[in-house]
Amino acid sequence: MTTALLVAVVLLAALTVFNLIVVLGVVRRLRSYEERLGGLAEPAPVLSTHLGARVADFTASTVDDRPVSRAALSGTTLFGFFSPDCPACHERLGDFRATAARHPGDAYAVVVRDGGDLPTVLTALAGTPVILEDPEGPVATAFGVRGFPAFVLVDDEGLVESSGYQVPVLVP
Numbered sequence: 001m002t003t004a005l006l007v008a009v010v011l012l013a014a015l016t017v018f019n020l021i022v023v024l025g026v027v028r029r030l031r032s033y034e035e036r037l038g039g040l041a042e043p044a045p046v047l048s049t050h051l052g053a054r055v056a057d058f059t060a061s062t063v064d065d066r067p068v069s070r071a072a073l074s075g076t077t078l079f080g081f082f083s084p085d086c087p088a089c090h091e092r093l094g095d096f097r098a099t100a101a102r103h104p105g106d107a108y109a110v111v112v113r114d115g116g117d118l119p120t121v122l123t124a125l126a127g128t129p130v131i132l133e134d135p136e137g138p139v140a141t142a143f144g145v146r147g148f149p150a151f152v153l154v155d156d157e158g159l160v161e162s163s164g165y166q167v168p169v170l171v172p
Helices: 002-041 087-102 118-124 138-143
Strands: 059-061 067-069 077-082 107-112 130-133 150-154 160-164
Touching (some): 059 130, 087 107, 087 118, 107 118, 107 138
Antiparallel strands (some): 077 150, 150 160
């Protein structure tokens, strides 16, 4: 009986060592795939307008009838594009509002009427100039917005200085 027990323990130990070798091989292979595919997982560009390119002409007005146009931009201007139907937009509303309050130039929130909880978005942006427009509206079209949320810094000539899906960190 002890010989059979000894054979079973040795067999079980050998099976455990074999299993460990296989698992380590799989982990190593997965890490090599991750390294090779890591560069492919970058998010799509937020704008069809590239860095350094000029934003197309646009004319719009804020909800309190303040006119906004590319020609009237002065200094670096921050734009945030939001959709009420976008969960990530709701997550970034507070960050945008706080950044807009600290921004040395103008800051505008562009909200697209595409369903969702529009009153909640407008309430969260209280104190920030808001441009309310239909999907494919003049401002989003001029910037070439491809997805929401989108954040863009442009200079006084309408050249894109930075863009992305995260609220930009402003350097004082």
